[in-house]
Amino acid sequence: MSKRFMSIWFRHLKTDWFTRRQPALKTIPFVLAASDHGRLIVTAVNIPAQSEGIHTGITVADARALVPSLQVLDDQPELPGKLLQGIATYSIRYTPLIAVDPPDGLILDITGCAHLWKGEQIYLTTIANRFKYFGYDTRICIADTIGTAWAIARFAQDKTIVEHEQQTAALLPLPPGALRLEQETIERLEKLGLLTVSYFISMPRTALRRRFGKHILLRLDQALGHEPEAIIPVQPIEPYQERLPCLEPIATATGIEIALQRLLDALCKRLMQEEKGLRIALFKCYRVDGKIEQIDIGTNRPSHNAGHLFKLFENKINTIEPALGIELFTLDAQKVEALSPLQQKMWEQTGGLDNIHLAELLDRIAGKVGADCIHRYVPDEHYWPERSFKKAVSLNEPLQTTWKADRPRPIQLLSKPEPIQVTAPIPDYPPMSFRYKGVLHKIIKADGPERIEQEWWLQEGQHRDYYYVEDEAGQRYWLFRSGHYEAAYQWFIHGFFA
Amino acid sequence: MLTTKANIIARLQKDISPLQGYRSASKNSALDTGLGPIKYAFPNATFPIAAIHEFISTQTEDAAATKGFMSTILASLMRNNNASIWISNARNIFPPSLKGYDITPDKIIFIQLQKEKDILWVMEEALKCEGLAAVIAEIKELSFTDSRRLQLAVEKSQVTGFIIRNNPRSLNTTACVTRWKITALPAGLQENMPGVGFPHWNIELLKVRNGKPGNWHVACIAGQLKHTALPAVEVIPFEQKKKAG
Numbered sequence: 001m002s003k004r005f006m007s008i009w010f011r012h013l014k015t016d017w018f019t020r021r022q023p024a025l026k027t028i029p030f031v032l033a034a035s036d037h038g039r040l041i042v043t044a045v046n047i048p049a050q051s052e053g054i055h056t057g058i059t060v061a062d063a064r065a066l067v068p069s070l071q072v073l074d075d076q077p078e079l080p081g082k083l084l085q086g087i088a089t090y091s092i093r094y095t096p097l098i099a100v101d102p103p104d105g106l107i108l109d110i111t112g113c114a115h116l117w118k119g120e121q122i123y124l125t126t127i128a129n130r131f132k133y134f135g136y137d138t139r140i141c142i143a144d145t146i147g148t149a150w151a152i153a154r155f156a157q158d159k160t161i162v163e164h165e166q167q168t169a170a171l172l173p174l175p176p177g178a179l180r181l182e183q184e185t186i187e188r189l190e191k192l193g194l195l196t197v198s199y200f201i202s203m204p205r206t207a208l209r210r211r212f213g214k215h216i217l218l219r220l221d222q223a224l225g226h227e228p229e230a231i232i233p234v235q236p237i238e239p240y241q242e243r244l245p246c247l248e249p250i251a252t253a254t255g256i257e258i259a260l261q262r263l264l265d266a267l268c269k270r271l272m273q274e275e276k277g278l279r280i281a282l283f284k285c286y287r288v289d290g291k292i293e294q295i296d297i298g299t300n301r302p303s304h305n306a307g308h309l310f311k312l313f314e315n316k317i318n319t320i321e322p323a324l325g326i327e328l329f330t331l332d333a334q335k336v337e338a339l340s341p342l343q344q345k346m347w348e349q350t351g352g353l354d355n356i357h358l359a360e361l362l363d364r365i366a367g368k369v370g371a372d373c374i375h376r377y378v379p380d381e382h383y384w385p386e387r388s389f390k391k392a393v394s395l396n397e398p399l400q401t402t403w404k405a406d407r408p409r410p411i412q413l414l415s416k417p418e419p420i421q422v423t424a425p426i427p428d429y430p431p432m433s434f435r436y437k438g439v440l441h442k443i444i445k446a447d448g449p450e451r452i453e454q455e456w457w458l459q460e461g462q463h464r465d466y467y468y469v470e471d472e473a474g475q476r477y478w479l480f481r482s483g484h485y486e487a488a489y490q491w492f493i494h495g496f497f498a
Numbered sequence: 499m500l501t502t503k504a505n506i507i508a509r510l511q512k513d514i515s516p517l518q519g520y521r522s523a524s525k526n527s528a529l530d531t532g533l534g535p536i537k538y539a540f541p542n543a544t545f546p547i548a549a550i551h552e553f554i555s556t557q558t559e560d561a562a563a564t565k566g567f568m569s570t571i572l573a574s575l576m577r578n579n580n581a582s583i584w585i586s587n588a589r590n591i592f593p594p595s596l597k598g599y600d601i602t603p604d605k606i607i608f609i610q611l612q613k614e615k616d617i618l619w620v621m622e623e624a625l626k627c628e629g630l631a632a633v634i635a636e637i638k639e640l641s642f643t644d645s646r647r648l649q650l651a652v653e654k655s656q657v658t659g660f661i662i663r664n665n666p667r668s669l670n671t672t673a674c675v676t677r678w679k680i681t682a683l684p685a686g687l688q689e690n691m692p693g694v695g696f697p698h699w700n701i702e703l704l705k706v707r708n709g710k711p712g713n714w715h716v717a718c719i720a721g722q723l724k725h726t727a728l729p730a731v732e733v734i735p736f737e738q739k740k741k742a743g
Contacts, residue, residue, distance in 0.1 A: 358629060374609050375589070377593040389593045412592060444684065497697060
């Protein structure tokens with residue numbers, strides 16, 4: 001299939017933008033000016049000013065002489081780049097491959113896109129009308145090559161679509177400037193009387209190269225399609241992306257759900273065929289008014305289960321604001337991992353933490369309440385109780401060490417030891433009684449002490465002498481004394497035994 | 499005549515049980531929860547899995563005893579390598595201690611949530627998830643409607659649910675199949691023996707659907723329950739106690 005390109009030329013990009021912001025400027029002649037070598041030079045002219053004979057490059061003083069009521073505004077040199085970038089992002093609804101063509105144009109790779117709008121003429125008119133609605137004066141052309149589209153858009157008054165393989169005929173009457181040549185080469189061509197492309201297109205290539213350099217041949221070949229020309233898209237193409245343009249703008253939650261369902265089905269089908277599963281997905285909604293709404297999800301395990309992924313998105317659909325309506329939905333799988341069907345079978349059988357249902361459940365929980373609520377603990381090689389376990393990074397993180405069960409440990413551990421008052425008769429003996437939260441507990445039985453030293457390479461401080469005690473009601477506690485009897489010490493309660 | 503009547507009643511009872519959330523014993527006969535004589539309190543003398551069990555405690559110490567008793571049951575449920583989910587509002591379980599009950603602590607997913615509403619949502623979702631051994635939730639209040647929802651969720655997935663209610667405001671009716679209350683008992687070691695001995699619990703089965711509520715004294719030795727003799731004054735059925743109180 002041959003390629004088709006569209007070139008859009010914004011004839012008054014900067015002034016149109018000023019008019020868009022201040023509609024009053026529409027009928028008033030105004031120019032943008034920037035200082036150059038101490039003079040104010042006109043850098044952009046709007047249509048009323050142009051009709052008065054003002055053009056870019058003259059000084060503001062000269063322009064004022066022509067039109068005394070001329071408004072002069074400050075030029076913003078970085079404006080066109082930003083504007084074009086914004087317009088290109090907006091235009092992704094027409095084709096995924098768009099490049100910025102500085103200083104005042106866009107290039108769209110529309111191969112295989114126009115038929116969605118029932119033909120190139122309608123496609124072109126739709127785009128032109130949309131920009132006209134936004135207040136931009138554009139000239140658009142569709143052709144087989146970027147060079148031809150660019151040339152026709154800027155230099156031919158009447159033509160908008162160059163049929164397949166017709167670029168030579170279309171280029172013949174155009175001036176040499178249409179070939180995107182350097183200013184120097186154009187001047188030299190004009191000086192020699194080669195005023196249109198037809199004058200020199202049939203000249204021997206060696207003669208052209210000798211007189212005007214290699215560049216002219218390259219540009220000629222690019223315009224005629226003998227030499228390929230690549231564009232750098234504004235948005236890199238996601239390898240796993242699905243698009244759903246809508247005929248009518250969608251504004252209801254049900255509509256969005258249907259669109260999402262369709263995109264997910266298509267994407268999952270493709271992922272399944274390639275034995276891949278998705279980890280991160282982004283669902284984007286392009287609104288009629290130019291804004292983009294998006295929601296994203298992540299999964300614990302690669303998945304191509306459309307039903308499950310839909311459930312993850314479902315909680316977030318109500319955050320999308322459709323406003324006047326959404327005209328394009330896209331679904332990008334930003335992170336994809338291998339997922340073999342054999343593994344999936346195994347998971348379903350084995351259960352445990354590899355259970356696929358569990359992974360899907362945790363995805364749902366993470367989507368609803370946040371992933372930071374979900375913990376799994378693995379043992380850590382420390383005797384200090386607070387450090388004897390740590391949070392696992394993932395569901396299937398293997399254990400680095402084993403769980404120790406050689407010493408009695410309380411089933412409930414206070415996250416921070418709480419100070420208590422005790423009556424202890426003899427040093428290094430368990431206390432006789434202690435008071436915790438205002439209740440006095442008389443200790444009947446006790447076991448200990450079990451000394452746990454500070455890990456000096458991690459933390460300075462006093463050691464702990466732990467006692468396992470039982471009060472008269474049979475309730476069991478884990479108490480400790482921090483430090484030696486001689487020095488400053490304090491009793492704490494640290495846990496409850498079952 | 500009398501025997502036929504008894505037969506009819508037994509048959510009807512058998513028909514009603516599944517409707518109330520019980521599975522027949524044959525399916526789960528392999529599972530031994532190590533409850534010993536306590537299991538005769540349940541219909542078919544089988545601990546009901548795929549059901550919601552409610553544990554009541556009034557203070558932190560009782561909650562610890564409750565979790566200890568529950569862990570002995572959980573250990574048998576998790577023996578087939580399945581994972582569990584434990585939902586609470588803060589981490590108060592000390593994971594290494596579960597190893598003492600023969601539970602692999604890294605097989606439990608802990609979820610910490612502040613709002614009770616979220617806890618119930620997560621519990622319901624988790625109970626619908628096949629392949630889990632059990633779902634444990636620590637919440638204060640449980641309305642009848644919520645408990646009914648949870649019960650309906652487990653009936654499909656065969657997951658066992660445990661709800662630990664610490665210091666609830668009211669002991670309202672719930673759709674849970676059992677209601678337990680575990681309190682600590684003195685170990686009763688002889689006076690001159692050193693150490694603290696094994697934990698002893700007073701296990702009260704306050705409610706059990708289609709079964710007989712009861713009261714048992716057990717010791718927990720290396721994660722196994724061992725029955726001890728009850729003191730002379732005991733086994734006051736729950737209903738009578740309520741009337742007396």
